[in-house]
Each structure stands twice: as C-alpha cells, then as structure tokens.
Amino acid sequence: MRRWHGWLIAAILLGAAALLLSLGDGEPARTTRPEVDFPVWMREPERQRAAQRATLVLPAPPPPAGVPADATPAEPPPRRDPFLVALPVEPDAPLIVMEANALRHSRLGERFVACMQQRDPDLFARLERETGIDPLKDVDRVGMAGEAVVLSGFFDRARWDSILEREPHFDAYGTSGRIYRGTNQRFIGTWGDHIIVVASDAAPIQRAIDQLEGRAPVPETGIPEDMAYGELYGVVPGAAAGKLLGADSRGISDRLAALADRIELHVDAMQDVAAVVRVQGPDQAGLDDLARTMGAALAVARVEAEATGDRATADLLEFATVDPGGQGLSLKVAVPAARLEALLGDCERRRPARPP
Amino acid sequence: MTRTLDIARDLLREARSRRWVLVLFSAETLLLLAATFGLQLDVVDGALAATRLFGGTMGRTIQAADVALRPLFEFVAYAVFYAGTALGVLACADFAPALLAPGRIEHLLSLPVRRAELVLGTFLGVLALVLGGALYGGLGLTLIVWAKTGVFGWAPVLAALLSAAAFASIYAAMMAAATAVRSAALSAAVGALVFVAGIVAGFRRSLAPMFSPGPSRAVFLGLTAPLPRLSELARVAGRAAGGVPPDAVQLAIQLGGAALFTAAALMVAVALLERRDF
Numbered sequence A: 001m002r003r004w005h006g007w008l009i010a011a012i013l014l015g016a017a018a019l020l021l022s023l024g025d026g027e028p029a030r031t032t033r034p035e036v037d038f039p040v041w042m043r044e045p046e047r048q049r050a051a052q053r054a055t056l057v058l059p060a061p062p063p064p065a066g067v068p069a070d071a072t073p074a075e076p077p078p079r080r081d082p083f084l085v086a087l088p089v090e091p092d093a094p095l096i097v098m099e100a101n102a103l104r105h106s107r108l109g110e111r112f113v114a115c116m117q118q119r120d121p122d123l124f125a126r127l128e129r130e131t132g133i134d135p136l137k138d139v140d141r142v143g144m145a146g147e148a149v150v151l152s153g154f155f156d157r158a159r160w161d162s163i164l165e166r167e168p169h170f171d172a173y174g175t176s177g178r179i180y181r182g183t184n185q186r187f188i189g190t191w192g193d194h195i196i197v198v199a200s201d202a203a204p205i206q207r208a209i210d211q212l213e214g215r216a217p218v219p220e221t222g223i224p225e226d227m228a229y230g231e232l233y234g235v236v237p238g239a240a241a242g243k244l245l246g247a248d249s250r251g252i253s254d255r256l257a258a259l260a261d262r263i264e265l266h267v268d269a270m271q272d273v274a275a276v277v278r279v280q281g282p283d284q285a286g287l288d289d290l291a292r293t294m295g296a297a298l299a300v301a302r303v304e305a306e307a308t309g310d311r312a313t314a315d316l317l318e319f320a321t322v323d324p325g326g327q328g329l330s331l332k333v334a335v336p337a338a339r340l341e342a343l344l345g346d347c348e349r350r351r352p353a354r355p356p
Numbered sequence B: 001m002t003r004t005l006d007i008a009r010d011l012l013r014e015a016r017s018r019r020w021v022l023v024l025f026s027a028e029t030l031l032l033l034a035a036t037f038g039l040q041l042d043v044v045d046g047a048l049a050a051t052r053l054f055g056g057t058m059g060r061t062i063q064a065a066d067v068a069l070r071p072l073f074e075f076v077a078y079a080v081f082y083a084g085t086a087l088g089v090l091a092c093a094d095f096a097p098a099l100l101a102p103g104r105i106e107h108l109l110s111l112p113v114r115r116a117e118l119v120l121g122t123f124l125g126v127l128a129l130v131l132g133g134a135l136y137g138g139l140g141l142t143l144i145v146w147a148k149t150g151v152f153g154w155a156p157v158l159a160a161l162l163s164a165a166a167f168a169s170i171y172a173a174m175m176a177a178a179t180a181v182r183s184a185a186l187s188a189a190v191g192a193l194v195f196v197a198g199i200v201a202g203f204r205r206s207l208a209p210m211f212s213p214g215p216s217r218a219v220f221l222g223l224t225a226p227l228p229r230l231s232e233l234a235r236v237a238g239r240a241a242g243g244v245p246p247d248a249v250q251l252a253i254q255l256g257g258a259a260l261f262t263a264a265a266l267m268v269a270v271a272l273l274e275r276r277d278f
Helices: A003-025 A044-053 A082-086 A100-104 A107-119 A123-131 A160-164 A202-212 A238-245 A252-259 A284-307 A311-318 A337-344 B002-016 B019-038 B070-092 B095-099 B104-110 B115-149 B155-180 B184-201 B204-210 B215-224 B230-241 B248-275
Strands: A095-098 A139-145 A148-153 A170-173 A177-181 A187-191 A195-199 A232-237 A262-268 A273-280 A321-324 A329-335 B039-044 B047-053 B056-059 B062-064
Touching (some): A003 B248, A082 A195, A100 A107, A100 A139, A107 A123, A123 A160, A160 A177, A160 A187, A170 A202, A177 A202, A195 A202, A232 A238, A238 A252, A238 A262, A252 A284, A284 A311, A284 A321, A284 B062, A311 A329, A329 A337, B002 B019, B002 B115, B019 B070, B019 B115, B070 B115, B070 B230, B095 B184, B115 B248, B155 B184, B155 B230, B184 B230, B204 B215
Antiparallel strands (some): A148 A195, B047 B056
C-alpha cells in the first residue's frame, strides 16, 4: 500500500462517518417513556379556580354555649363553593364529583365528543333544542351523592316542560329553591339558575337547599374546597368501597371495607389519566399489610396482562404504585393519553353510513 | 488474523500484571460485593415492597419489581457507559506507547507481523480488556439483582456493549496519537478530548445556535460531524434500561458512524506507523 493510500482511506472513512452520523442528527422523534403527573395536591390553577367558585356566604354558626349572642364575631365565615355545599351527603354512600366542562375540553374529551358527533352529528344540538341546556357548554360540574345527582352550570334557559315531560309545576322551597316533580317519581330541585339536584325523593333536594341557605349544617364528611382538585374527585366510605369493588380472590375489598374509614379519590384527565386513591383508617399496621397485598396483586395482574396480551391493563398497571405510611395508604394508577387515544382508535373517521 | 489475535492475547497477558488494571478490577469487585451484601430488596409476588441499603430505608413505595428497578438499571447503564469509558481511557493510555517503546517495537517488527496487524492486535486486546471490565460490572450487578428479586435486566449488558463501542472509537484515536508521538500522557489527553467532544457531538444540533451563523457555526458543525455521538449512545443505553426499546434505525446509524470513525482513526494509526523507521 502506498503511503498516501492510508490517509486517503482514512479521509473517506471519516467523511462517511460524518455523512452517516448527520442522518441521525435529524432524527426528530425518539421513543421516550411518558412521565405522568399525579394529582397529589391542589395546584395553583385549581387554587385559583376554587377561589373564583367561593361565592356563597353562609350565615355564621351559632355561638358556643355560654357566649352571649351579641359578642363580636372573631371573623366572618369564609365564602364557600355553592356546589360543594349543596351535595346532600349520605353517610354510607360514595360522593363523586366530575368537572364536566374541564373533561369536555381535555385531550380525551375532545376526542370523545368528536366520536359522539361522528355517530350522531345532531346529538348535542338536539339535546340543547329539547332541554334548553347545551351539555357541552352549560354543564360545569356533575356530582353524585348516593342516589342524588347535583349539577352546576348555567340553567337559566332550561325548558322544564321538556325535561319533566309534563306541564312544569314547582313548589317553592326556602329563599331561592324550587322543587319540581317529574315523571317516574323523579324530583328535580333548582337553586337559582346555577344548581340542579335530581333525586328520587324530595328529601335530599330539600337538604341540599337547606345547606345552601344555612338552615342545615354542611356535612363534614363531604368534600371541602381544598379537596376539589383534579377532573374527578370524591370520597368513598370503606363499606361502600367493599361493595363497589366486589369480592376478589385475595380478599382485598373485604379488608379494605374493614380497615378504611374514608377513601379519597382524585383523577387528572386533561392529558394523561392519572388517579390517586388515598385510604385512611385507624389501623395503620393493617393498612401497611393491605398495601403490600395490593402491591403484589397489581404486580401479578400486570404480569398476567402482559402474558395475555391485554395491553390496556398492562399499561394501566405499569404506573401503579402503592405507598404505605403516613396516615393510611396511597395508590396511584395512570394511563398515558397516547395509549388511551390508541384505544379510542380513529372513531372520528368511522362515520356510520347514513340511511338513504 | 491469527497473528493479530496473538498480539491481542499478548496484550491481555501484559494487562494482568499492570497495577492500574488490577486496582480497577478490584474496585469493581468491591462495588459488586457491596451491592451483594448491602442492598436488600424486599420482593413479594413480583412487587418490590421495600429497598434498604446498608440497613437504611431507601423507599417504601410498593411497585412491580421490574418497573421499580428501572431507575437502578438506568443508573447502572449510565454508570457502566460513562465510568467504563472514562476508566478505560485512563487504564489503557499506556498500552500503545509501551508497544512502541524502543527495543520492544524493533523486536516485534523482527517477527513475521505486519504493522497493520500490530495496530489491530493492540486495539483488539485493549477493546477485549475494556469490554470484559464493563461486562463484569454490568452483568455482575444484573445477576446480583436477579438473584435478589428474580428480575433480569439486560440493560447493563447492553450498556457494557455500547460502552465498548464508544471506547473503541476513543481508543482508535488514542492509538493514532500514540503512533504520532509516543506519549501515554498525550494518548490519554487525546482520549479525554475525543470523549468530551463525542459527548458534545451528541448535542451538536442544540448547541449550534449558540454560535453565530457563519464560519464559527460551520466550523463547529464540521468538526463535530464525524465524531461518534457518545451521549446519544449513552442515552440509548439509559432508555433501554428504563424499559424503552431502542430505535433500531437510530442505533444502527450511531453504531455505524462510530465504527467508521474507529476505522478511520485506525487507518491513520497504521499510516503513521508505516511512515516511521525503527
């Protein structure tokens, strides 16, 4: 080999390396594992949202026994969120709140609405025409307290004749309340134009209005303002959780029902769906033991899901953690938005054939 | 080829007597022993329930063991890659200059060995040494975690292999430097330079806007273009440890580019050695 040949080959190889490596520089999409942000506390936008919603001035509670009624009150009671105040909490029933308007504008909500409109383009317009309520704009929150459903939003254009399927007739209740009796033993209560309570009995509606107008105390087992974060949140009594989950081979739901006083739930769904479940109870040792059982059950379930090709469950359980300690245990599960979108598929494009 | 391998074997024999190499292997063994006896992983039905290091609790979050161990494997992957490469530069800087030492090189050239075989044999011997060390650490820790938890992670092994690929390109440049000037210090300095430049090259697209448009940016892009993207290879190792499958095309480009750079540097080393009279 001539002496300069080696240098020439080296230069060619160096040039080829530069050329090849430059191809890799332009690689825009690199596979990364998504990070999920769990709703473990109230964040600043949610704090601001809660402050804006705190518009209700409840009358100050009566002074304690022995204190004269005309004694100067220390501070006026803080303003409350009327929707949370209205929730007619049942002692052994779950209490769940959905931020309907936020969910509708979430990444998945947009896809879901698009899918619904693809199936029936006139669905939401028809609902608005019939009821006077645009479900995509007028409903802000939906709460489920036992058998009662509470809605907040803008209901001044509601067509009660159509909603009740009969001539609207109401009984005034309290200062701003109205109670309508619908068909099928369904009662609907309104408070102003912003709160609706639907129940099979007038009692929860009356209780909701009493709480709003200060005639009944707001139950401490309800949802306080600082717990109203995420797009879905609520509390479930231990006994109700046992019933909701049903029986399982490891006896987790039975032990949960026995150990949990209160189960708090927060779900973020604006991008990824990430849930935090906090279980509180007096027996910390029992909850620690339960945490280990749950962790093992989740790990086994994930392995089984992967073995059987159940990608959705495997993805859900990939982020699952159980955190014992503190005052109870905390369970986190999540599904990245991309995975959920993949599950929804391209339903927007799967328009059903219109009838001729 | 047999003569090339003979030279490589000869170098490995020599490495066994080197204090530097023995110290590094001993340190690696101590770390593995510390992991064996100090790390307690409490696994129940595939879920990692508690992690303790020398008795101190590191975390109580209960999670599927393979998912929970990803950060550990990720750390090990990066450590094996960067520490393995850096220690390789330090430990092996002296091999090529020793090969060219007066008396020894004349002896070697008196044997029926071509100069190119001499360069390639030395290169392969050093590469085998570094790969062995990286695999010893990476695979060793993988086996320890496997024995303790039942979770086997290939990531440290992949990191060791990628580390060897990265080191190959660095050591080829070190050999070229050593054949130009017989100095262990210069060889190590060139190794360190290519190591740092290779890390920078992995970020060249994001760093380029820091240079004003024109000649300075063009020079930066031109100089970094042929360099192996070491930080990108490290990221591949880290992501694989984190459970993200590597992008096959990207990996092939990076390994291919590093191989071409290695070949170019070795060719320079051969050309320089051919020019020298002993």
